[in-house]
Amino acid sequence: MTRRELEVTDRDAIRSILDKCKILHLGLVDQGMPYVLAMNYGYELNDDRLTLYLHSSVKGYKLDVIRNNGLCCFEMECDVIPFSGDLPCQFGTAYSSLIGRGTIEIIENPEEKTKMMSLFMKTQTGQDFSFTERLVSVVTVLRITVDEYTAKCRPLPETKKTTGSAPNP
Numbered sequence: 001m002t003r004r005e006l007e008v009t010d011r012d013a014i015r016s017i018l019d020k021c022k023i024l025h026l027g028l029v030d031q032g033m034p035y036v037l038a039m040n041y042g043y044e045l046n047d048d049r050l051t052l053y054l055h056s057s058v059k060g061y062k063l064d065v066i067r068n069n070g071l072c073c074f075e076m077e078c079d080v081i082p083f084s085g086d087l088p089c090q091f092g093t094a095y096s097s098l099i100g101r102g103t104i105e106i107i108e109n110p111e112e113k114t115k116m117m118s119l120f121m122k123t124q125t126g127q128d129f130s131f132t133e134r135l136v137s138v139v140t141v142l143r144i145t146v147d148e149y150t151a152k153c154r155p156l157p158e159t160k161k162t163t164g165s166a167p168n169p
Contacts, residue, residue, distance in 0.1 A: 008096070008151035011045070017096045017151055018043050020078035022124060024052065027073040028104075030065045037062060041076075042120030050100070052144040053116040063106065063140060072104040072144060081156050094156035100149030104142055113141040 008014055024041040027034060042053040052074065056062060066072075077097040084091050107113050113136040121129040 003152075006152045006154050008153050011047075013153070014098065014151045015045055017076075017078060017098050017153075018045065018050075019123070020096070021076035021098070022078075023076060024054070025075045026054070026104075027075075028062070028065045029069055029071065031068075035062075035065055040120070040124055042116065042123040044119060050146040050149055052102075052146060053120045054104075054142040054144070055117065055120060056140040056142060058138065058140050066104055066106060066142070070103045070105055071101075073099070073101045074144065075099045079153075083156055092154075092157075094154050096151070096153045098149060098151045100146050102144045102146040102148075104144045107141045107143050110136060113139075116141045116143065 008017065022040060023038050025036055026039055027036045029035065039054050039056075044051045044053075075097065076099075077095050079094065079096045081094040082091070083094060107116060110133045114131045114133065117131045117136055117139070118129055121127065
């Protein structure tokens with residue numbers, strides 16, 4: 001990260017970013033070509049250890065790519081607020097984000113899938129859900145073991161006017 005003054009290192013602030021974001025942009029590589037897609041996610045953050053959970057249909061291109069190459073990267077953002085200025089270079093966007101790299105794998109064990117889907121739903125809805133083995137048998141569950149990540153917050157400058165509607169924090 002080049003702008004260290006924007007780096008977020010506080011665990012509670014990182015957890016807040018993870019809770020507010022709802023879409024993760026997953027980057028994969030298929031035979032040397034990038035492949036990026038947007039997905040919902042769930043997470044566990046224990047000390048500095050971040051693990052992400054995704055779900056998918058039981059077949060498709062994304063799963064073929066993952067089976068051939070488990071390396072991945074990801075990005076997510078929230079609190080996106082465009083702002084304007086008097087000069088072109090004074091326009092910008094306030095936001096919070098988290099990016100990282102890791103290894104993605106397909107989880108086959110029904111007990112693990114059940115636990116991961118519960119964490120996924122907790123992240124997406126804030127509610128606790130129970131899953132049966134039958135329910136998780138119709139989805140593919142993916143786990144990203146995160147090797148490295150950084151979080152960032154670019155606040156809205158105090159003197160800037162927003163150019164769009166601000167999200168509810």
